Amino acid sequence: MSVVRMTMAAVCVAMVTGCSASAAAPDLTLPLDAYSLGAKDRAQVTRARFMLMEECLRHVGIDFRFPAVQPVTDLRNLDLLGWLDPQQAAESGYLQAGRSSVEMTGVPSYSVGDEEFGVLEGKVRRYHGKTVPPGGCRAKADALLNRGAQGVSPADAGKRFDDDEVPRFVEAAADIAVKDPRIAAAEREWSDCMRSEGFAYQSTVEAGGDRRWAATVNDDSPGHTPKPRGTKAEIDTAVADARCRAETGYTDVRRDVFVEAENRVIGQNRARLDVIRSLNRARLANSAKVLDGTLTLSW
Numbered sequence: 001m002s003v004v005r006m007t008m009a010a011v012c013v014a015m016v017t018g019c020s021a022s023a024a025a026p027d028l029t030l031p032l033d034a035y036s037l038g039a040k041d042r043a044q045v046t047r048a049r050f051m052l053m054e055e056c057l058r059h060v061g062i063d064f065r066f067p068a069v070q071p072v073t074d075l076r077n078l079d080l081l082g083w084l085d086p087q088q089a090a091e092s093g094y095l096q097a098g099r100s101s102v103e104m105t106g107v108p109s110y111s112v113g114d115e116e117f118g119v120l121e122g123k124v125r126r127y128h129g130k131t132v133p134p135g136g137c138r139a140k141a142d143a144l145l146n147r148g149a150q151g152v153s154p155a156d157a158g159k160r161f162d163d164d165e166v167p168r169f170v171e172a173a174a175d176i177a178v179k180d181p182r183i184a185a186a187e188r189e190w191s192d193c194m195r196s197e198g199f200a201y202q203s204t205v206e207a208g209g210d211r212r213w214a215a216t217v218n219d220d221s222p223g224h225t226p227k228p229r230g231t232k233a234e235i236d237t238a239v240a241d242a243r244c245r246a247e248t249g250y251t252d253v254r255r256d257v258f259v260e261a262e263n264r265v266i267g268q269n270r271a272r273l274d275v276i277r278s279l280n281r282a283r284l285a286n287s288a289k290v291l292d293g294t295l296t297l298s299w
Contacts, residue, residue: 025085028081030255031266032266036074043071043072043106045284048288049141051290052141052290056133057137060132062116067108067110076167094208095213120137120138142159144295145161151275169273177261187203187204199237207241210234211227
């Protein structure tokens with residue numbers, strides 16, 4: 001078995017293109033994904049939302065531009081399911097290209113001044129003699145995008161988007177999943193595999209968080225030099241790690257556990273999740289009309 005592992009590692013390092021992520025990736029979908037918009041649709045809704053908020057701000061005399069929006073792949077399931085791309089491991093170790101601080105919601109970060117904030121959030125009733133919509137420009141934009149959602153109460157249709165609502169359900173399921181004994185058993189089997197390769201780690205988190213390459217709070221402070229990434233030590237460890245995850249079925253075990261946990265959370269919160277799905281459908285349909293100019297704010 002160890003000879004096979006060494007041979008596969010050599011092939012992956014020498015011929016990275018032969019170990020493509022698309023060929024190796026297991027099923028990384030989870031049940032709660034059905035209640036979130038995909039990357040392309042999420043970006044479309046966000047563009048329309050920003051466009052409406054800009055229009056509202058202009059109505060009261062504020063010229064503000066939100067950042068451009070591009071589809072951002074939601075990668076959180078990689079962490080939940082613990083899959084490590086063998087190609088990525090051979091190229092850069094644990095450094096994951098494409099990870100972004102906005103991946104959970106797809107909403108790019110931006111900053112506003114106090115005046116813009118007051119109008120966006122409805123903290124003021126009037127701005128330079130113009131009436132600010134109740135709840136602010138953000139609430140007005142969101143209410144328009146929510147319009148027509150089926151089976152949704154007027155109160156829900158009039159609410160601002162809660163971009164963290166589905167992630168909170170995901171976190172609730174994760175809290176259930178990590179306590180499942182099958183996860184601990186998978187970690188032990190993975191650890192035994194790594195030990196046979198010459199690496200002493202008790203868990204995948206410990207390997208990825210090795211202080212030789214993992215960033216800490218101190219690394220971001222003045223006077224500290226960032227740790228070198230993609231070193232031979234990191235790549236060797238990550239390659240063995242990815243191989244052991246594959247050989248022990250680590251990700252498959254985690255997926256079984258997380259699917260069960262998410263289905264449990266869905267069963268407990270189906271009514272609310274159905275509202276979220278209906279709102280998402282309305283937002284997607286309305287965002288297309290906003291972007292083509294057939295749906296605009298009224299005053």
